[in-house]
Amino acid sequence: MSVSINIDNVVKKYGNDTIINGLSLKIQPGEFFTLLGPSGCGKTTLLRMIIGFNSIEGGEIKIDDKVVNNIPANKRNMGMVFQNYAIFPHMSVADNVAFGLRNRKVAGEAIKKEVDEILKTVKIDHLKDRMPARLSGGQQQRVALARAIVIHPEVLLMDEPLSNLDAKLRVEMRNAIKSIQNKIGITTVYVTHDQEEALAISDRIAVMNGGVIQQIGKPKEIYQRPANIFVSTFIGLSNILDASVKTKDCAVGSKKVVFQNEGYGVRMDNLSDSVQDGQKVKVSVRPEEFEINTNGEGIAATVESSVFLGLSTHYFMELSDGKKAEVIQYSGDAEILPNGTKVSLAVKPSRINVFEYEGERTLIEGVKRS
Known part of the structure; x- marks a missing residue:
């Protein structure tokens, strides 16, 4: 037993x-x-x-x-x-x-x-x-x-x-x-x-x-x-980006996370009620949680290099604020983007994680520590 x-x-x-x-x-x-x-x-x-x-x-x-x-x-x-x-x-x-x-x-x-x-x-x-x-x-x-x-x-x-x-x-x-x-x-x-x-x-x-x-x-x-943030960066890969939260003019229960890069933002309905309008936060975006757009809305980025791994292609990019980001795109029939290509990186609101800027604890509702 x-x-x-x-x-x-x-x-x-x-x-x-x-x-x-x-x-x-x-x-x-x-x-x-x-x-x-x-x-x-x-x-x-x-x-x-x-x-x-x-x-x-x-x-x-x-x-x-x-x-x-x-x-x-x-x-x-x-x-x-x-x-x-x-x-x-x-x-x-x-x-x-x-x-x-x-x-x-x-x-x-x-x-x-x-x-x-x-x-x-x-x-x-x-x-x-x-x-x-x-x-x-x-x-x-x-x-x-x-x-x-x-x-x-x-x-x-x-x-x-x-x-x-x-x-x-x-x-x-x-x-x-x-x-x-x-x-x-x-x-x-x-x-x-x-x-x-x-x-x-x-x-x-x-x-x-x-x-x-x-x-x-x-x-x-x-x-x-x-x-x-420690768990987010220790388990797997995470890109940590600066952002702020907008609560005004949002639907009940919804908040908008606005990234520092050029004002791109996404609406989220799973953030803590304690989040204040204008509060600075850190956002964890795993490489597979980005969507690459060549002519759409998102965070401006430039392809610096890429690695083809069969099932997926790993891109290493520079964001408009100079920070680096790793992005994974599943290969399929997509052509590999050449170095120097300008793209926009959209994020998947249901997948990303948002943390306190200073305390680094999650601001996503329902996450248990133990």
Whole structure:
């Protein structure tokens, strides 16, 4: 049966430095939950607090209703997959996977049965007698994963497990990990700094920065409706443009966002009621949220360069105020615009995000931080 993880107001200090100060979140039973953020944001520190490798200076961590703060790591019944795999080089695949079971004094026949089953699950049963030196990176990662879950842990923890693999193998392994986790149904906490990886593999994501959770949500929610500019620019690509809001002479419930560039504006019906007439704001426009017009209304821009990627063409443009913008146009039958082409960039009002100019928090109604 899957368990929940309840993290309540936890604090982590190293000497006089507070790395995490009062962080709280709840992970649901059987959930694939990802901690995402830049290097040094506290995500690995939090993971190590959950498993017991790091002390906890305040707050509580519970597995279901059981507080684990003072339970040693080897008594917490958790499996861990490390960035460097930590496979024993002198042991075969089968012996590596069996290591945790032998430490738990499981009987020999039961060990063989458990090892055989888990090797089939991770699809390396044909390699059980092979030594680690003769394994590829992806195969070693599967051994590490099998060893972590063969002991039937309550929680599976994974710390940047794919960072040492090449790009193609990372995609293959992230799909395999998600498939295996779905099959087993184990509550999983996954740490990464790779946004695409997090979006592809997670049930929910917590975006962290400076030891603080910026937003928690499903991948689509976080990508489409970020809670602040940090999330908007960390998850995917975003062009941040200056604008102001016009409320006068607008329909009830509607406001007009006017871009700094030449007065181009769009009407929006999902802005907060707190927005004032003339208020300065920042607008996040993802590259695919622009529409290129060669003779229509929009923000004046000039094509500086382009990159054709088959399905789409990426344009790098200079706006009339000198700022740079990246624009994605799906190829279809459209001709690639030559460098120097003058265009207008319209935006999709239902897709763009609007933030406070100073506080950088979203002004879109209904966006949840956690």
